[in-house]
Amino acid sequence: MSSLQNNTSPEELHPSLWLASQLARANTRCVDTGHPVLSKQLPGGGWPTGTLVDLLLQQPGIGEMRLLRPALVAAASRRIVLLQPPHPPQALALAALGLPPSQLVWLRSTRSNDALWAAEQVLRSGSCGALLFWANHVRGESLRRLHLAAQCGETLFFMMRPLAAAQDSSPAPLRLSLRPAAGGLDVGFVKRRGPQREAPLFLPLTPTLLQRHAFVDRPAPAPVTARGLQPELVQ
Template identity: 70%
Template sequence: MTSERAPAPESLHPSLWRASQLARADVRCIDTGHVALSSQLPGGGWPVGTLIDMLVQQPGIGEIRLLAPALARVAKRCIVMVEPPQAPQAIALASLGLAPSQLIWIRSPRSADALWSVEQVLRSGSCGAVLFWQPHIRAESLRRLHLAAQHGETLFFMFRPLAAAQDTSPAPLRLSLRPAAGGIEIGFVKRRGPQRDEPLFLPMSVPSMTPTVPPRHVPTPRPVQVPAVEQRRADELVR
């Protein structure tokens, strides 16, 4: 009696996978630019056309540097930043390979206006990436944004406080970000694959924003020929 090998779960349906392995991505993925991180994500990168939940301990810990390699890859289309905690700095973004001319900054007087703006941008499918900072958002609003992201191939990152990790989210990928000496610690709150309790440390170097200026050439003056008579008089004065 011969035993037949069980078929691979993904051969039965793309949304199935074994608990001991990472799921196959059913959407296109963009390389993160960090080998250690890409190896821990289904599809080996950031999925497009879906909500990615980034749970940050505090703004400015290196989240933009973390995303910069992927953002640079989709920068042929505009990158939209909605309600960032600080005004985007053109020089800093340019040092990360992001041309300021490709960036759109949206500020809204009300949260409802910001949500409406993000939803419209996602549904248009005209942008390479959308980054949205929102400390408080309802579950139904998250679902609307997740559905809107599926209308195109846009990288969509939602930045929320770390405490939101306890809330439910339709995002298939949820990561926690904490500062660490010389880099950042990434926790895998939710992913389509095995649970990982230990955070992943990624070193983050701070790019130099000081332009390199070549040293200025200062010509050396040519020696002046002093007549012999004057030189003799000068020697007598020294004596």
């Protein structure tokens, strides 16, 4: 206590400590979100790498790809893995977002255990710039394994899960809820290392030119047929 009274910051005592009234410093490298109003609300001023980030969606296709576009473009010097997306990726739409199809890998599986295994291998390899994993139900033990695997490298790791999962515990240091709003998204701060924020943050998102014709941010009309775990380059 005497150290704090002598103007020693909590971070100087231990990296995992911070004042409840302030955002914590990031203990990993962060990637700019590309949205200044959002970056100001995140510890480290961006998306943390080498850790689990929980994005809790009211439903898939409400703008999550446009939200992540700037960070994914920055990470596209290495492969970007799309694991269990709710619909087949469309190369034309992804290219319109600035994501080269040649840098994208699409993974799908008939069994959730296989998908979890694939995610863990991608994270432990450290060879990919980003992993986007869509999952409906994940046990806490599996989340902890993925969080530990993410710490093996500096991969951007986003779990896309239903909004109802916000009620469950998660090892993710950053958890955001995403709800559609006119002209953008309402971003809720379910968990962050810093002061609690009750009011959601409205984040305007510019529609893409191909949004009307390509399924980038739109739910699939039917589930994708699974054919076992296999990597596919988006063509």
